[in-house]
Amino acid sequence: MSSTFTDIPFRIAVIGSGPAGVYAAETFNKTPHVKKGRLKIEVDIFDALPTPFGLIRYGVAPDHPRIKGITTALHRILNRRDMRFFGNVAFGKDLSLEDLRERYDAIIFATGALKDAHLDIPGIDLEGSFGAADFVAWYDSNPDYPREWRLDAESVAVIGNGNVALDVSRMLAKSADELLATEIADNVYKGLKASRVTDVHVFGRRGPAQAKFSPLETRELAHPKGVQVILDERDFAQISDEEWERIRADKRIDQVVSTFEGWLEEQKEREESGAEPTDRDGGEVKRRLHLHFWHRPVEVLGEDGRVTGMRFERTRLAEDGSLEGTGEMVEYDIQQVYRAVGYFGSELPGVPYDPVRGVIHNDEGRVTTAEGEVVPACYANGWIKRGPVGLIGATKSDAIETVTHMIEDIEGGVLEPCADRDPDSIVRLLNERGIRYVDWDGWMRLHEHEIQEGAKRQDSDGSPRPSLKEIDREQMIRIARGE
Structure with missing residues (x-):
């Protein structure tokens, strides 16, 4: 030394x-x-x-x-x-x-x-197109971001197959009442409670095996009450025998893809029997979470300056393992887009x-x-x-x-x-x-304040909430400094 x-x-x-x-x-x-x-x-x-x-x-x-x-x-x-x-x-x-x-x-x-990484496609700046980071900052009550978020669209797209895309899609699909067991602020609860979203579409450029999901996070997608997960059999049919071997050889990937396969099998059985769709607990479906693979975003479609849809090109893996377009274009009716293609x-x-x-x-x-x-x-x-x-x-x-x-x-x-x-x-x-x-003692004062505020409220089961986030920066500083 x-x-x-x-x-x-x-x-x-x-x-x-x-x-x-x-x-x-x-x-x-x-x-x-x-x-x-x-x-x-x-x-x-x-x-x-x-x-x-x-x-x-x-x-x-x-x-x-x-x-x-x-x-x-x-x-x-x-x-x-x-x-x-x-x-x-x-x-x-x-x-x-x-x-x-x-x-x-x-x-x-x-x-x-x-910051959100940019997605350089036509229409990405239309009204109704957002970076996922801004939405995350809203529902996590970052004091430097707006308090309101318009959730007036029925069908929304989440672009990306990473952890942020999963979080965003789950928050859009989950009922607000289930989130009362967390520390979300009142304005976030009210915003999600008033949401008109019925269908959340999650798009990934690559296939099910390339999704950056953990097995636990994948299973969590189907946990929210009233949510039905929907997959497209075609996305799995184009997986080659060689790739199936690679999937089965990797424990994490195998668990993720096996979860997808289980949902797809249940979906097919339900369709063949003519049974009404249900959530994982057999309850009424109120929102649908669609997982789309092999979709490369091409353009955000709009009318009068607002998002009305999205165009994608179907993709596939080339012989060398790289991604290539098939030339097949598909479109979806979408009123909001959340790009979760990375942070910056x-x-x-x-x-x-x-x-x-x-x-x-x-x-x-x-x-x-x-x-x-x-x-x-x-x-x-x-x-x-x-x-x-x-x-x-x-x-x-x-x-x-x-x-x-x-x-x-x-x-x-x-x-x-x-x-x-x-x-x-x-x-x-x-x-x-x-x-x-704000020093550490100040943080502890604010932390205790949030716990006390949560104890005054109840979650959907009638239990005290763990805490309630303070959302106003000035108020946070006053509490922390004892002013």
Whole structure:
């Protein structure tokens, strides 16, 4: 270990309090250098929102119970109080790169990817065409997004076969009353309750075996009351014998496709017997969830500036495994479109950014210029490092790679101590600038407030709700700061 930081703590600023930021800080905390006392660290985590947890709080559907486990883990890490949390502090607005360089020995950028990737087809900007990220931000009550969402269409399209597409389609198909068991805000419940949606169509460019669904998430599609899942037998008939062998050889894919096959078989039996369609519990069907594979979006159709339909080209796998069009065009009557074709990272002031990939320029976590020159003391982790791919757990392996390079830079004497070593300097700076930051105690006040508000309400079974999200940023800050 370099003697530079033998007698002084190594000070780290983390920008972003989602999994990528917290895991990066915790990974550094678990290195032998820290655990064996050879290196002391001081970590401050900053977030533009008044609340911690980033994507977990504002980017995942509220009916995912396993997400609560991730929240609990992140909460446990931050609640140890060996890292400081500063919410409602925006990098590039409230604090500059120069402000951080002066007070920290290293900076980790873990801001994620919040924008929707663009789908470059005619008609995509028609009224009634949306990015999935905006819809997710609405139903997750991100305080920086509008409170209202028009759900006046009967037939909607969700473009994509990833986790976000699944979340969006499930939220559109699920009854609002079922969601009362979650933390959704009142305005979201009212919006979903008033929804006129009857048919949700989910379109993927590739086949059933290429869907990026987990087996559990696939099964969850059929769980909501009053929802019937509908598939097209043709989408499975075009799977070759060689591909069936590959499907059966992969446990995850086999489970997903087998679930599809089971639904399709039930559907065929019901049609042959002339029985009325039902949901998974034999109840009345109120909404239908259509899964379409081998569909490449070609154009969003419109009239008088509004979405009226979508045109697709049927696809297939070529001999080399690539996707190719068949030339066959199909159209669907659609009144709303949600594109869930990926997220895209935002540029950070003063930090080298790749506008094509939507990531910070970096080499295995070390921030670089566009030409590949390492930017001293700056690092990246998570989606802003590698792009919006992979599950949340992948940020842990990301963090190991990034932190390994940070340790190498410390040992190699690459990192110089910052000029201002006073831990309270950042607090004074924020106060001088009038930034009403939220610390961890403030978050705990807001967290307890949301739990208490939820206890005053009941879910559809008459049980107290687990919590009720506060949606107004100013109100969140006042509660957190005890104002």
